[in-house]
Amino acid sequence: MHKIVAAVCFAAAASISAVASAQVPNLAPGFTGLPKGSRVVMMPADIEIYSISAGGLPEPRADWTEAAQRNFRSTVTRRQGTLGFAMTQLAEKDADDFAEISALHTAIARSIAVHHFGPSSLNLPTKDGQLDWSLGDSTQALKKATGADYAVFSWVRDSHASAERQAAMVAIAVLSLGRAVPRGGQQTAYASLVELDTGRILWFNRFSRDSGNIKDEEAADETVDTLFKNFPVAK
Amino acid sequence: MNRRRFLRAGCGCSLGALPAFSMAQEPWQAPPRFVRPDTASDEGGLWAMMDREETKLRRSPFNLRDPQLQPYVQDIACRLGGDHCPDIRVYLVRTPFFNASMAPNGMMQVWSGLMLRVDNEAQLAAVLGHEVGHYLERHSIERLRSAKSSSAVGQFAGLFGVVGLIGAMGLVAGQYAYSRDNERDADRIGVLLMNRAGYDAAEAAKVWGNLLLEVNARPNGAARNPLFASHPASEEREATLRELAASLNGGVTNDDAWQQKTAPHRRQWLQEEVKRGQHEESIAFLTRASTRMHGKADYLWARGEVYRLRAGEGDLDSALKDFQAAAALGGEPPETHRGLGLVYRSTHRAAEARASFERYLQLAPEAADAPMVKNYIQELSV
Amino acid sequence: MKTLLAVVLVALLGACTTVATKKIASGENTIGERLQVNIEGPWNYISAPNMGPAQIWTMEGLPVDQLRIYSGIKDGEVIHDTRNSNLKSFSFRSNMQSDELVSMFEGMLTRGGSTFQLSKVEPSTFGGGKGVRFEYAMVTKEDNLPLTGVAFATVSNGELFALLYTAPRLGFFPRHQARVEQIARSAKILPTPAAPKY
Numbered sequence: 001m002h003k004i005v006a007a008v009c010f011a012a013a014a015s016i017s018a019v020a021s022a023q024v025p026n027l028a029p030g031f032t033g034l035p036k037g038s039r040v041v042m043m044p045a046d047i048e049i050y051s052i053s054a055g056g057l058p059e060p061r062a063d064w065t066e067a068a069q070r071n072f073r074s075t076v077t078r079r080q081g082t083l084g085f086a087m088t089q090l091a092e093k094d095a096d097d098f099a100e101i102s103a104l105h106t107a108i109a110r111s112i113a114v115h116h117f118g119p120s121s122l123n124l125p126t127k128d129g130q131l132d133w134s135l136g137d138s139t140q141a142l143k144k145a146t147g148a149d150y151a152v153f154s155w156v157r158d159s160h161a162s163a164e165r166q167a168a169m170v171a172i173a174v175l176s177l178g179r180a181v182p183r184g185g186q187q188t189a190y191a192s193l194v195e196l197d198t199g200r201i202l203w204f205n206r207f208s209r210d211s212g213n214i215k216d217e218e219a220a221d222e223t224v225d226t227l228f229k230n231f232p233v234a235k
Numbered sequence: 236m237n238r239r240r241f242l243r244a245g246c247g248c249s250l251g252a253l254p255a256f257s258m259a260q261e262p263w264q265a266p267p268r269f270v271r272p273d274t275a276s277d278e279g280g281l282w283a284m285m286d287r288e289e290t291k292l293r294r295s296p297f298n299l300r301d302p303q304l305q306p307y308v309q310d311i312a313c314r315l316g317g318d319h320c321p322d323i324r325v326y327l328v329r330t331p332f333f334n335a336s337m338a339p340n341g342m343m344q345v346w347s348g349l350m351l352r353v354d355n356e357a358q359l360a361a362v363l364g365h366e367v368g369h370y371l372e373r374h375s376i377e378r379l380r381s382a383k384s385s386s387a388v389g390q391f392a393g394l395f396g397v398v399g400l401i402g403a404m405g406l407v408a409g410q411y412a413y414s415r416d417n418e419r420d421a422d423r424i425g426v427l428l429m430n431r432a433g434y435d436a437a438e439a440a441k442v443w444g445n446l447l448l449e450v451n452a453r454p455n456g457a458a459r460n461p462l463f464a465s466h467p468a469s470e471e472r473e474a475t476l477r478e479l480a481a482s483l484n485g486g487v488t489n490d491d492a493w494q495q496k497t498a499p500h501r502r503q504w505l506q507e508e509v510k511r512g513q514h515e516e517s518i519a520f521l522t523r524a525s526t527r528m529h530g531k532a533d534y535l536w537a538r539g540e541v542y543r544l545r546a547g548e549g550d551l552d553s554a555l556k557d558f559q560a561a562a563a564l565g566g567e568p569p570e571t572h573r574g575l576g577l578v579y580r581s582t583h584r585a586a587e588a589r590a591s592f593e594r595y596l597q598l599a600p601e602a603a604d605a606p607m608v609k610n611y612i613q614e615l616s617v
Numbered sequence: 618m619k620t621l622l623a624v625v626l627v628a629l630l631g632a633c634t635t636v637a638t639k640k641i642a643s644g645e646n647t648i649g650e651r652l653q654v655n656i657e658g659p660w661n662y663i664s665a666p667n668m669g670p671a672q673i674w675t676m677e678g679l680p681v682d683q684l685r686i687y688s689g690i691k692d693g694e695v696i697h698d699t700r701n702s703n704l705k706s707f708s709f710r711s712n713m714q715s716d717e718l719v720s721m722f723e724g725m726l727t728r729g730g731s732t733f734q735l736s737k738v739e740p741s742t743f744g745g746g747k748g749v750r751f752e753y754a755m756v757t758k759e760d761n762l763p764l765t766g767v768a769f770a771t772v773s774n775g776e777l778f779a780l781l782y783t784a785p786r787l788g789f790f791p792r793h794q795a796r797v798e799q800i801a802r803s804a805k806i807l808p809t810p811a812a813p814k815y
Binding site: 291295296297329510512577580581603604607610 | 714715724737738739749761763
Binding site for chain 1: 622625636637638639640659660661663675676677678679680681760761762763785787788789791792
C-alpha cells in the first residue's frame, strides 16, 4: 500500500513540476559526457505496471510487468550498437549481492525527484540548484565485481486504464458535459548514471506523462528512447 | 477403489452443500503436483507476483536465515507435503505475530510469533498442515477471484508478501479471509496430513485452545485481534479439531526436540513479544509457556518485564517475584538483573538496585547499555 | 522515512502554501525558542503541516537522511506525526528515566515496522544537563535499506530536549555523523523567558 501511495504522490508531485524541470540541470556540475570506451553496467530495471480498475484503484499486473521487463532488456540490447560504449546488463539473480546499493540508489533517486526536479518549495538550499548527490565509495564493490566504471539505474511505473475504467471515463466525460477529464493512466520513469569510483550521480533524467504502454514492444522502445534521450555521451 | 476428491476451487460449486463427513468414510488424496500456469492467466499473474514477493522476502532483514532451524522446519513441511515436497519453500520470518501462510507458488512463511507459541513439533505441524491444505485445495485462487472483483489484488498479494502490512493485517485479513468452508477443509486436511506424517493429531485442537487463552485475556475482548492475522481462533474450531482427531490414534509430539531447536532464538523472540506492548495477552501466554520443560527462566524473565513495563497496581511486586524466580532457577537472561535493578531503583531500594546492576554487568559486560547501567550504579552510590 | 515524505507531498497536493524549505546557516540557531545550537556548515530545514513536534533537518533529502530536533516537549505530548492513527502512539512523560526515553524513541522509530537494534546506550550531557546518548541500527520493511542512527536526549524541568539523526549505513551516516555530534555538543537549553512584569 505504501508503495502505491508513494508512487501516486511521486507522480503527482512530478506533474506539478512539469514546467520547472525543463530548466533544472540533468548533469552533475562539471560533467559533460562519458568518455569513449567507458565500460557501463546496467542494473536490472525496477519496473511495475498497474491496471486501473473501474473504481480508480491501481492493481499491480505481474504479466504486464514481466512483458515490460523483457521488452526493456531487449530494447537496450538492440540499442547497444549506437551507444559508443560497452554496456552489459546485470542479470536479476546477480543483483542479489547489490541489494543494499540498489536500495540506497532508490532512496537517492526519490530525493532527487522530489527535491531537485520537484516543486521549488522543496529544493534543498545546500544543493544550490545543482545535481549534487553521491553514494560515496559504497559503489566500489559494484565496480570491483563487474569491472565497469559506470552504472545505469532505471525505474518505471506505468498504469493503464482497464476497459471498465475507460468506459467509466467516457461516462464521466459525458455526464460532466465534457468538462471533467479524468486521468486514464500515467507513466513515470527515471534513469541515472553513476560513476562507480566516486559514487557521484553524473546524470539523472526523469519524466512523467500519460501512460506509455511499455508492455508492448514498440511502446517499450519509445519509452527507453525517451528515458535515455539526453544520455551524456562524449561527442 | 472408490476415491473421493474434494471439489477443486474454481468449479463454482458450493462446498457448503456437501454433507459433513467423518474421517473414517472418505479417504482424502492429495492432487498431483501443480504445473506453473500461463503468465497471462489470473493464476499465472498471481504466481508471478508471488515470485517477486519471494525475492523481496529472500533479501529482507526479516528473513530468519538460520542454518539449523530453517532446514528443520523445512523438513517438517516437506513431510506434510508428501509428493508436493519439492514445491514447498519455507521462510522463517522474524515478527511476533501468530501466523503461517502458503502462497500458490509454494512459498511458505512461518512467523516467529507462531514458533514461540507452539509447544512442540506436532502443534507446528497442525498449523503448517492446515496451510498445506489451503495450498493443495487452491483456496487462494478462489480468494483471488473474489478479490479481483473488488479491485485490490495488490493488497491481496501483500498478504503473502513481506511482513508489510502488520498493523493493517487484521483489516486486510478480514476482507480476504478464507471462507469458513475453506477453513474447515484446511483444518480437516491438516489433521490428516499431520497424522500421516506421524504426529499426534490431538495436538491440533490445543493450538487454538492456547490462543483462545490469550485472546480472552485482552481487555477489550477478542474483536478482530491482529495477533492472529488470518486465523481466527474459536471454541467451535477447537471442538471440531478435537472431534476430527478422535479417530486418528497414535503419533508423536516431539516437545523436547522442538524446544531445544528453538532455544537459541527464544530470548530474541521473547523480547519482541514484550515490545508488542500487549500486556494482558503476553502475561496469559507467558504464564502458560512457563510450564514448559525447557526455558522456564526465560519465560519468567519475560513476564517480569511485562509487569515492570505495565507498572499497574501491584505489578512491580509481581515483576520482582518473576525476576527472582528466574534467577533462582539459574540460566536466567542477564537482563533479569537489569530488570531487578530498574524496579529496585524506582522503589528507592538503592543497595539492592546497585547489587542487581552489578550482577547484570558481570553477566553481560559487553551489553549495549553497559555504560548507562554503570552510570546508574554511580548515581545510586551517592 | 516514507511517512514524513508522504506528509509533505500530501501537503503539496493540497496546494498548501505552508510547505517550505529554509536554509539553516552556520553559526547560532535556535529551535523552538528554547534549544540553541551552533552549527558548522549549513543544513536544510523542511517544514510542512502535521509533521509532528520535532523540527526536521536534512542534508540529502527526506528519503535519505533526517535530523529530528525536539525542543521543550511537554509531559503527555505525542512525539511524532499523527497521520497513522492505527499504529501505536508514543508520548513523552516528564518522569521518564534514560532507559524509558530510549524505549520511547525506539518505539517511535519502529512504528511503521522496522527491525531495530540498539548498539550503544550511555550517559551523556546534552543541552548543558545530564542526559543519554544512544546509537542504533535499523532497516525499514518497505525500503529494505540498512540505516544507522545516533541520538541525544535530556529532560530539563520536566521538558524533553532531544536530537536524533538517521541515515543510510552505507555512505551517508559516516559522511554526516561528525557534524551531528558537533551540533549535539554545542546544544544549550535556554531558560524560559521570564513573564513580563506589568
